[in-house]
Amino acid sequence: MTVFRMPSLGADMESGTLVEWLVRPGDRVKRGDVVAVVETAKGAIEIEIFQDGVVRALIAEPGAVVPVGAPLAEIAAEGVAAEVAPAPPIPQPAVTPPTAPAGPPAAPLPQRPAAPAPTAPQAGRVRVTPAARRRAAALGIPLERLPGTGVDGAICLADLPSSAPPKRAPAGFDPAAMRAAIAAAMSRSKREIPHYYLSETVDVSAALDRLTRINAERDPPARLLPAVVLLRAAALAIAATPEVNGWWEDGRFRAADGVHVGWAVALRGGGLIAPAIRDADRLALDPLMAALRDVVQRARSFALRGSELTSASITITSLGERGAESVLPVIHPPQVAMLGIGRVVTRPWVVDGTVQPRRVVTLTLAGDHRATDGHVGGLLLTRLAALLADAERL
């Protein structure tokens, strides 16, 4: 038996308000299932579970303010489920497994050990996560006809088209709370992390020319943004420099299991959030563009998942075409580095001994000097510059 605890959804989070349980005692859960909704300074976040098992008991009540690390539920590991299931096993009637998932094929679902009769919902009730309900309402999609892929066939965000018009901040979202959360995280960063800073200005004309050629053949919906080319190059450079990709925990560096890039997204009306694009180095330009669109849109419509807020192994901030020329980033703890991408500007540049107008961008790195020395950070920028110079390979 293990205890499912309130996760930390950022270095700044001290507690969260449990909004809703999406599972009941007796439900079988698998790693990655969304099991609850928690209200935080970053809005209502769907919380995933990180183990397989059976829900034995729900400890926290909806509405409760639960400190990070405090118990939310008891989970029985697979195998002992039958002994601890609160209700006697009732053979499932000949019901097809909760609407065939449209998503990736799940491991064959063992029969649920206990149909939780006392708490069973009325027949025909559609289980749906709040974020999915909001998006469905925004899109005017009837929930009854959707196949759900969440726990017990619950409809979650992944089951809905992502082209929903972004929603305004939900009523529970408090800009002042987000400001306070950013203040806490950044204060901790400046208090604890001995930053070093490096910068390198790089000629990106070739990379942008290649992008122009690609986009000339495409209609607007399929076009790529310069940010995606820069992100792709950065992800490859980070993969080659694992020393900066991970977390500082308990006085030592822990390397990440992949390049999970936190992409800083400015929220209109104030605030900042950096959801993770997982394994960004394995995505070619088009899938990376799709991932970027998805994560930016969901960040702005407050439809991110808990794991997207916590799994980033390094953060990138790209200032965009209206931003400043360069930035000295503040590392997001417990990460150990942050990469800044300035605005692309046209500057006189010496190429083959002559001065030419070239489009250049200033790349910056803030490194945690506890984890790495400037030499390693410099290698990252050198690798990134080399990738951008050889743009055809991106």
Next chain:
Amino acid sequence: MTPSETKRLVAEILAGIAPEADISTVSGDADLREALDLDSIDFLNLVTGLHERTGRPIPEADYPRLFTLDGIGAYFGEAAG
């Protein structure tokens, strides 16, 4: 395309991109990106919306002509005329 038609079209598209944006306060010659705080993804979505509603291909080289409401009106007015 009259100025009011332009404004309505852009407002409809932006409603799906930046619901907070209040286009009624934006003057015809103001840069939409500045006035409404649109980033490059937002602007690409605006171009995509204009493309889908008008059928025009809108090459990237034409983007600067779409930075203002006046510019958008003129750009699609030409097509009609």
